[in-house]
Amino acid sequence: MRPLWSSSLNNLGVMCSQNESPRPKSDQRDPIAVQAMSRESESRVRIGRTGSSASVTSGARSRSLLVASCVVFLSGVLAGCAGSVGQDPESGSEVTTSPVPSMNAEPTTTTLVTLSTIEQPIPGPSTTAAVMVLDPYVGARPAEVTEGEVSDQWIDTPDGRRRHFRLYVPSSLPVGEPVPLLVALHGGLGTSEQFAANSGFDELAEANGFLALYPDGIRGIPDRPGLQTWNGGYCCGPAANKNVDDVGYVDFLIDVMEERFEVDEGRIYAVGHSNGGIMAYRLACELSDRIVAIGVQAGSLGIDDCVPGRPVAVLHIHGLADTNHPIDGGAGTGVAGVEFRSAREAVRILADLNGCDDDPIVESVPTMSDLEVSTWSNCEAEADVRLITVDGASHAWMGHAAASDAAVALVGEPYADFDASLAMWSFLVGHARR
Numbered sequence: 001m002r003p004l005w006s007s008s009l010n011n012l013g014v015m016c017s018q019n020e021s022p023r024p025k026s027d028q029r030d031p032i033a034v035q036a037m038s039r040e041s042e043s044r045v046r047i048g049r050t051g052s053s054a055s056v057t058s059g060a061r062s063r064s065l066l067v068a069s070c071v072v073f074l075s076g077v078l079a080g081c082a083g084s085v086g087q088d089p090e091s092g093s094e095v096t097t098s099p100v101p102s103m104n105a106e107p108t109t110t111t112l113v114t115l116s117t118i119e120q121p122i123p124g125p126s127t128t129a130a131v132m133v134l135d136p137y138v139g140a141r142p143a144e145v146t147e148g149e150v151s152d153q154w155i156d157t158p159d160g161r162r163r164h165f166r167l168y169v170p171s172s173l174p175v176g177e178p179v180p181l182l183v184a185l186h187g188g189l190g191t192s193e194q195f196a197a198n199s200g201f202d203e204l205a206e207a208n209g210f211l212a213l214y215p216d217g218i219r220g221i222p223d224r225p226g227l228q229t230w231n232g233g234y235c236c237g238p239a240a241n242k243n244v245d246d247v248g249y250v251d252f253l254i255d256v257m258e259e260r261f262e263v264d265e266g267r268i269y270a271v272g273h274s275n276g277g278i279m280a281y282r283l284a285c286e287l288s289d290r291i292v293a294i295g296v297q298a299g300s301l302g303i304d305d306c307v308p309g310r311p312v313a314v315l316h317i318h319g320l321a322d323t324n325h326p327i328d329g330g331a332g333t334g335v336a337g338v339e340f341r342s343a344r345e346a347v348r349i350l351a352d353l354n355g356c357d358d359d360p361i362v363e364s365v366p367t368m369s370d371l372e373v374s375t376w377s378n379c380e381a382e383a384d385v386r387l388i389t390v391d392g393a394s395h396a397w398m399g400h401a402a403a404s405d406a407a408v409a410l411v412g413e414p415y416a417d418f419d420a421s422l423a424m425w426s427f428l429v430g431h432a433r434r
Helices: 009-020 060-079 192-199 201-208 237-241 246-260 275-286 343-353 405-411 420-429
Strands: 033-039 042-048 084-087 094-100 110-115 119-121 128-133 149-156 162-169 179-185 211-215 263-273 293-297 313-319 361-364 371-376 385-390
Touching: 162 192, 162 201, 179 192, 179 201, 179 246, 179 275, 179 420, 192 201, 192 211, 192 263, 201 211, 201 420, 211 246, 246 263, 246 275, 263 275, 263 420, 275 293, 275 343, 293 420, 313 343, 313 420, 343 371, 343 385
Parallel strands: 042 110, 128 361, 179 211, 179 263, 263 293, 293 313, 313 385
Antiparallel strands: 033 042, 084 094, 094 110, 119 128, 149 162, 162 211, 361 371, 371 385
16 A cells, blocks of 8 residues: 555654653653755755654654654645655655755755654454545546447356356456456345446546446346346345355456457456445455455455455445444345355454454544445465445445435445445556466
């Protein structure tokens, strides 16, 4: 993850006010490190993390340096100087630098202030709060009007079934180069057509140049469209009860896509809603040699033995007002008739399997105050795991209008201020195997 730093003047004021705090004990370190560096006609002052090699010694010199750095930074902020983006040489994360007037008498000297992430413990044994800002849509182009080709196809599968899928090929699909493939899994009782309309992945495929493949689950009534489910393990419906090989079905469809198109094997992704999200987790466990990353809204891990052969990155989005699939598990208000497993536990399990840090970094999105973002990083193969919780959001797919009043009655009114599809593509496109 490459976090962007952000802090308010109030936060900076709190940091500067530490100058007036009592002298720390001899076995404690000042929580803010200041390092002065000079290079020809340029100098930088960086506020670093606790315990860095540039830790400020206690006493008057420490306090004076801290005051000086805060004054320099405040001068830059108040002057409205233009910022630039650089890289923290220790963490590798992107940081913002702002030019401010030099404290030197030389008119050609410039002083830059670079602030890195400042972490502070919060109550609880397993999380760390960080003064960080996340752009949930970075790297993803917004949706465009579709001009590509839609096809509805039936195919005979290796297990002897005849099954349906929908495919969108955007007009923007690059020619003569490998392209990404997105496998989009509808929710329980949904369809490929319904999920394409509800999620807007066709429009994102048009803007970002990827294939959008929408498989259909097993029908509850063979001759009646709709009422389809996936065998995600413990859920759901006829597909789970009959132990349908849906992992094999998706694997087979990927083969079909690779025969027809030049698919980039390092950018094959799966997303899913509800029962489709449970299915996406199963793909991460049992098809990790092909699936690079998954995006889930309102799902959970449906199998007991998840042993991926390769790390799979995970973005999980869940509404805190979701009563169909409660985030902490339990009986839902929908028609599935199962005791749902904990979504939070699913995320923790995948983070552990990916070898990520034990504790997540908690981030904020200033323009979306209902969101809390927890990211487990430093994972094997950079397969990080992220949980976004949305206060007030129901079970409905976020950021897109409901298909009907019946849909609202079944899963609630969609949360309008966060686009789950765009956030998922942003996360997925940031993960590729090479």
